[in-house]
Amino acid sequence: MTTGDSALADNGRPKPRWKQDPEGVRSDILAVALAEFSNNGLSGARIDEIAAKTRTSKRMIYYYFGDKQRLYQKALEAAYRKVRSGEEELALDHLPPRDALRRLVEFTFDHHRRNPDFIRLVMIENIHHGDYLRHSDLIRNLNETAISRVDAIYRKGVETGEFRPGLSPVAIHWQISALSFFNVSNRATFSLLFGEELHTEDGQALLRRQVADSVLRFVQSAPL
Amino acid sequence: MTTGDSALADNGRPKPRWKQDPEGVRSDILAVALAEFSNNGLSGARIDEIAAKTRTSKRMIYYYFGDKQRLYQKALEAAYRKVRSGEEELALDHLPPRDALRRLVEFTFDHHRRNPDFIRLVMIENIHHGDYLRHSDLIRNLNETAISRVDAIYRKGVETGEFRPGLSPVAIHWQISALSFFNVSNRATFSLLFGEELHTEDGQALLRRQVADSVLRFVQSAPL
Amino acid sequence: MTTGDSALADNGRPKPRWKQDPEGVRSDILAVALAEFSNNGLSGARIDEIAAKTRTSKRMIYYYFGDKQRLYQKALEAAYRKVRSGEEELALDHLPPRDALRRLVEFTFDHHRRNPDFIRLVMIENIHHGDYLRHSDLIRNLNETAISRVDAIYRKGVETGEFRPGLSPVAIHWQISALSFFNVSNRATFSLLFGEELHTEDGQALLRRQVADSVLRFVQSAPL
Amino acid sequence: MTTGDSALADNGRPKPRWKQDPEGVRSDILAVALAEFSNNGLSGARIDEIAAKTRTSKRMIYYYFGDKQRLYQKALEAAYRKVRSGEEELALDHLPPRDALRRLVEFTFDHHRRNPDFIRLVMIENIHHGDYLRHSDLIRNLNETAISRVDAIYRKGVETGEFRPGLSPVAIHWQISALSFFNVSNRATFSLLFGEELHTEDGQALLRRQVADSVLRFVQSAPL
């Protein structure tokens, strides 16, 4: 019989790419779809365009994903997964609370900047009132870590007296997200209306520091 | 004879609304378009749908606006104008800096909440990289007041020593905007992932206070 | 009472242009229509465009001409009339037959070149199988002079023995027309396929002479 | 099992024509388009009408040709190709120059009469200033044979002394074309203005002879 994983088919000729790696086809499609949806929105993206940028054909998209909406949903999920996995590298346990929080904020700020496609997809999903995320099974789990990470730092800070008590870790996470997200999501209109100064290299470095300052000041026990 | 401006035609029947008021037709279309684009995006919105919700016909949309993109652009402009005009009611000159800033933040927070259509349209425009705002003449002007209002408060606060020097009014405005905007723009996905707690009535009241706290803490001269 | 032709209305102010000169409005429209139809064809021409290039409004076009097709028909008639009137200046009676015929050919050749709008309108009318010319009353008359002019020259030539007998003046006119017309009508495609050489200044001068030669040789009694 | 190339599908019913022959669909569309454009012009032709006369759907027209203008261009090219291919049957090498030239003229005259669709399409293309022919790659080549055929005959005639020297083959071709083309292109208006006499069967036979005479007389070395 066949040797299973070999790159040669029974007839000795190389197997077509997809016979060797059907999962590769899927993720190829998904990567292209992510980029297209992110750039054009759900209704703005074109199946034809996605197919053309893929190594496979339009037929395969339907074969693997059923229809445009499900493809969008899978792309959205993939985007979340990719971004969350990128966050795992972050190790803060050994740092004192203030430093840990500052690093978390700065990391989030940078991470969002590095992933504009993800940001845009989340914007798009919000335009759709979260309808596709709502019906996605996989995702709810992925996000508890975000809260628990904040929670761990915050608790420690409250214990040491550096942070004021009474705040919700969700609210802290919300602030970190809001500032980091808005920086990417609204860059275009904000620049147009108020100038590019915040989006030069220097501007971003300063903003990054100020965002971290702001979150720290928000959390700290120092008096108003 | 006829009474000239009457809402009745010579034959005694009511004139069709538009015959009395061509500008009304325009703004009727614009209002519907704003809602539709805001709900569905540029490519997601349907001219047919817009026309159906209008007191006039599809044909008139083209008569007044030329094509879909220009209609979108005018709707965007109208949204900005409407929101900016809503801001004018705010009088802060007589208040001490801290109070003024707090009121400004709270007002902005509320104002954004009251205008989700505007928020969504701005998101959509950012998805389009600001292409339509960029080519709009009218808008650039409207926004300097936002900065100068912040600037006035901030300067006074620095003079009194309540605020720390060295901050840019644009950066302060940016923070106010980011937090107020994100609250509306990302409500759907944030709720799905982290629960509704921030978006109940109580949650919003708390968040509003915390957003104002955060901005004040960011600006205040109190030590870190 | 009023003074009839005065350029002042009863109230002493200048009359609007059209009150002084309603016929001017008509011919203004007609001139613009002629150019537009000639450039774009019957279905290609746009009433809006015609109206815009006119000193009056679209409404007036319908007032004076009824609809697009009748406007086209009137433009066609006007074109014929204009061209035929331009031919009247030609006086050939005193010339010997050969010279008269040569001058007639050269004149026709030049005349067609000077009136490309007319040529194009005739092409367009032929595309429409002559449907609009067929239903035009005014035109049939205008064209007998063309034949009789040829006939006069030809008869004289036959009498003197310079021209061979047995030809129909219509056939002679046909040849003159064919060569003069084609020179203008097919310039674009002929140049593209066979080069510009016939349509330079020199090329046209040579062609003009050759066209006259050709007609003369066709008519002459000299042996084959 | 199945017989592969059979015109019957597995279920025994006849396959729809196009399933057997995708190239047939293309040429079917092209043939219909040629007729419609030729009859109505570029803007006058209706895609709906073309589709209705086709064995396929409107959608396929866009699938194969992209848009109306490109369909027109392909139809124009097809018309040229078809006509040029019809000319290849002509063999004149063995004839003495005068006979060869006469046969060439008569053939061209007849060929044009047989292809009024082509003539009309060329008229239409001239209305469009040759814009579509200009941007067509395929065509320029096809036409050199026309000139070289004339050239071959003319050279031989000059050598034998039957033809006068100094003429350009392009100019000779031009005359042949002009007379043959005009006969078809302007038939409608010419008949209306000057009567049908040239377009009866007898009239055309006579005209054909006279056109050939005219070209021969133009070329011959016999004195003026």
Next chain:
DNA sequence: TATGAATGAGGCTTCATTCAT
């Protein structure tokens, strides 16, 4: 007479999706 506003019908084109091989 003149004008801006209005309109219905129909034109061209695009899109997601499916079928036959």
Next chain:
DNA sequence: AATGAATGAAGCCTCATTCAT
């Protein structure tokens, strides 16, 4: 599994023409 061909529904837009003032 993969492909090119095919499709119906619907989208955007234009045009000649008319109406109310």
